[in-house]
Amino acid sequence: xxxxxxxxxxxxxxxxxxxxxxxxxxxxxxxxxxxxxRLPSLRKLxxxxxxxxxxVEAAYQQLYAEGYIESVPKIGYKVVDIKSxxxxxxxxxxxxxxxxxxxxxxxxxxxxxxxxxxxxTCFDIAVWKKLFNSALNEEGTxxxxxxxxxxxxxxxxxxxxxIYENRGANCHPSQIVLGAGTQYCLSFLCQMxxxxxxxxxxxxxxxxxxxxxFERHQFEVKPIAVHDQGIDIKQLEESKSKIVFVTxxxxxxxxxxMSVSNRLQLLNWAECNDGIIIEDDYxxxxxxxxxPVPSLKSLDSGDKVIYLGSFSKVLLPAVRVxxxxxxxxxxxxxxxxxxxxxxxxxxxNQKALARFMKEGHLQSHVRKIRRHYQNKxxxxxxxxxxxxxxxxxxxxxxxxxxxxxxxxxxxxxxxVIKMARGAGIDIWPISKYYMGHNxxxxxxxxxxxxSYRGIPIEHIEEAIIALKKAWFDNFN
Numbered sequence: 413x414x415x416x417x418x419x420x421x422x423x424x425x426x427x428x429x430x431x432x433x434x435x436x437x438x439x440x441x442x443x444x445x446x447x448x449x450r451l452p453s454l455r456k457l458x459x460x461x462x463x464x465x466x467x468v469e470a471a472y473q474q475l476y477a478e479g480y481i482e483s484v485p486k487i488g489y490k491v492v493d494i495k496s497x498x499x500x501x502x503x504x505x506x507x508x509x510x511x512x513x514x515x516x517x518x519x520x521x522x523x524x525x526x527x528x529x530x531x532x533t534c535f536d537i538a539v540w541k542k543l544f545n546s547a548l549n550e551e552g553t554x555x556x557x558x559x560x561x562x563x564x565x566x567x568x569x570x571x572x573x574x575i576y577e578n579r580g581a582n583c584h585p586s587q588i589v590l591g592a593g594t595q596y597c598l599s600f601l602c603q604m605x606x607x608x609x610x611x612x613x614x615x616x617x618x619x620x621x622x623x624x625x626f627e628r629h630q631f632e633v634k635p636i637a638v639h640d641q642g643i644d645i646k647q648l649e650e651s652k653s654k655i656v657f658v659t660x661x662x663x664x665x666x667x668x669x670m671s672v673s674n675r676l677q678l679l680n681w682a683e684c685n686d687g688i689i690i691e692d693d694y695x696x697x698x699x700x701x702x703x704p705v706p707s708l709k710s711l712d713s714g715d716k717v718i719y720l721g722s723f724s725k726v727l728l729p730a731v732r733v734x735x736x737x738x739x740x741x742x743x744x745x746x747x748x749x750x751x752x753x754x755x756x757x758x759x760x761n762q763k764a765l766a767r768f769m770k771e772g773h774l775q776s777h778v779r780k781i782r783r784h785y786q787n788k789x790x791x792x793x794x795x796x797x798x799x800x801x802x803x804x805x806x807x808x809x810x811x812x813x814x815x816x817x818x819x820x821x822x823x824x825x826x827x828v829i830k831m832a833r834g835a836g837i838d839i840w841p842i843s844k845y846y847m848g849h850n851x852x853x854x855x856x857x858x859x860x861x862x863s864y865r866g867i868p869i870e871h872i873e874e875a876i877i878a879l880k881k882a883w884f885d886n887f888n
Contacts (some may be wrong), residue, residue, distance in 0.1 A: 420461070428463065429470035436471065440480050440491055447493035451481060522836035523875035527814065529866025531788075534781045535728055539773060540764065547763030558754045559762070563590025563735070567766040571721070571735055574769060579693060580710030581719055583737045589746065592732040592756040594692065594722045595625055600753070601690065601718060601736065602629035604745055605655065609688075613653035615643050617845035619664050622657060622692070631655075635848030638663060642670030645677045655688045656681075660708045661696040665845050665861055667812035669699075675708055682716035692720045695812055697778050698785060715739040723765065725865075726778060731761050785813055788864045788872065795876040803884050807859075814863040816842065819883065825858045828883065832860075835882035837875060 418435035420428055439445045451472070452460070458468045472489055475481045481489045562568065568585035575581045591597040602625060612626050616635035626633050634651040637644045643658055658678070660670035670678075682689050691708045699705065709719040722734035738746055768774055789808075792815060796806050800817075807816035819828060825841050832839045842859040864872060 418461075420463075429467045430474070432461075432463075432468065432471040433474045436475060437478075437480055440494065445491055447491050449491045450487060451489040451491065453488055521833065521838040523838070523871060523878065524866055525837065525839045525862045525864070525875070527861075527863040527865055530725070530729060531781075531784070531866060531868070533868070534784055536777070540727075540768070543767045543771075543773075544760060544764040547760060547767060550763065559759045561751050561753060561755050562586075562588065563755055563757060564759065564762040564766060567733075567762045567769075568735075570766050570769040574774070575707070575709075575719070575721065575737070579696065579721075580706035581737065582710070583719075587738050587740070587743055588735050589738060590733060590735050590755065590757050590762065592734070592758075593724065594720055594734045595621060596756060597720055597734050597736045598622055598625045598690070599629070600750070602626060602631065604742065604750060605688070606630065609654050611651070611653045611655070613643075613648050613651050613656040614847075615658060615663060616848045617665055617842060618657070618659070618847075619692075620845055623847065626657070633847070635846075637848070638666060638668060640668060642668060642674040643678065645674065645681055648678075648681060649685070653687075654685065655690065657690045657692065658708070659692045659694045661705050662694050662698065662812050664694055664812075665814065665842060666816070667808075667814065669705055670708070675711055678708070679711060679714065679716065683714050687716065689717045690720065691717050695725060697726055698782065698813055709737065715741065718742065726774075726781070727765075731765065733757050733761055733765055784869075785865075788867075788869050789813075789815075791869055791872045792862065792864050792876065795873040799873075799876050799880045800884070803880075813865040814861050817860050817862060819858045819860070821858055821883070823858065828858050828860065831882045832879060835878050837879055837882065839879075 418432055420431050422428065424431065426434075436445070436451075451457075454465045454468050454472070457463075458465045461468070472481065476483060476489070480492060480494065482492050484490050565585060567590070568588040571588055572583055572585045575583070589597070589600070591600060606629050610630070611632045611634055613634050613636045614623055614626070615638050617638065618635075623633055634653050636648050636651060636653075636656070642660060642663065643656070648656055656678070658670070660675060660678075662669065678689060681687055689708065689712075693707055693709075696705070696707070707719065709717045716739070718739060719737035720734070721737075723731060724734065727733075793806065793808055796804065796815070796817070803820055805818040805820070807818060821828065823831075825843060829839060829841060839860050839862065842861055867875060
């Protein structure tokens with residue numbers, strides 16, 4: 413016997429019995445209710461759905477009249493075999509019928525230069541497990557509740573201390589809200605800001621994942637060009653946007669570090685236009701030359717910057733701990749209207765991360781991975797210079813975990829990507845991140861991004877040699 417949980421709406425013009433009939437019919441057609449299945453009795457279904465027996469009986473009678481069910485003495489109603497597979501083929505254009513197909517397997521590549529993966533050799537799982545178990549055994553911790561909606565207070569204290577010491581941003585733990593990933597935090601921000609704002613300026617090129625979040629929340633996203641000093645302030649002013657999303661410490665994907673002059677102009681724009689700056693401090697720890705660049709938030713005297721940070725790239729993506737630092741005016745709105753949202757980050761991970769930071773493991777871990785990724789950076793740039801010589805222009809910076817290649821070729825971007833993937837090498841073009849004017853594409857240049865985050869260091873040179881064979885042997 414099967415039970416039903418249909419969505420019945422008393423405000424609709426359709427009678428309730430007819431809504432119930434349509435629901436059961438579609439369940440039968442889609443195959444969710446199999447043939448020969450016994451339906452609930454009139455009494456049981458009417459009691460379960462809080463409907464009258466007459467309403468349920470009317471729905472059953474309609475199904476019986478159309479041949480979807482049959483009446484069996486001493487048993488009740490059973491579903492008839494209507495050859496639903498044939499029915500779905502004949503009615504494939506019907507919106508009411510969903511055809512479920514097996515999701516195709518994601519192709520794996522021998523060498524992966526996309527930013528999807530993290531280096532498995534960088535993180536000491538043993539230390540994390542020890543701290544995780546320690547947090548699990550901590551007395552007085554209530555693991556049977558959702559915890560503080562803003563996140564564990566001890567962890568927020570450690571984060572406030574960390575971003576002050578490392579990014580120069582001064583805030584109180586009460587201004588910090590944790591979330592399971594930067595996309596979640598940004599989505600939360602969109603909900604708070606959308607009632608009063610409808611446009612946002614974004615760096616172009618810029619993150620397609622964050623652009624997707626704004627678009628899903630019905631923001632009009634306006635592309636703002638990025639030059640060698642950072643985002644184009646004049647173009648931002650012309651866009652009339654009141655919100656701008658930037659990655660000043662390590663612009664993605666160009667890896668440009670926004671100049672101090674440009675930062676001050678941006679803060680002045682916010683002050684003069686009553687604007688809001690959302691700063692994503694993306695990969696700020698991964699700087700290999702010179703001192704760390706202070707965050708934009710550290711220069712913010714007008715409380716105009718909403719600061720986003722994450723541990724997913726520094727630690728493990730599976731840890732899923734990100735955070736946002738809310739200006740005081742936005743914190744008031746959060747506490748008034750949004751504090752009923754439950755915390756989405758695992759309390760186990762929060763407790764373990766608080767200990768990881770408090771005991772000094774995070775700082776030593778960052779120093780370790782910075783050295784490791786600098787070695788990978790040196791390896792990939794040397795391999796490109798050795799094996800690709802004059803066939804490419806290497807565009808590299810001392811920040812971020814990627815290099816950019818401009819290929820000297822008459823082939824199209826699509827052909828170049830296809831050749832690489834045909835050789836078992838996954839790679840992304842920079843055009844993926846543009847939404848507005850792409851001068852590179854218009855000029856006929858082919859520009860690709862090589863993210864070396866996830867590829868083992870011992871595979872880098874052989875991967876570059878494989879790329880050289882796939883591309884330049886075909887060029888010549």
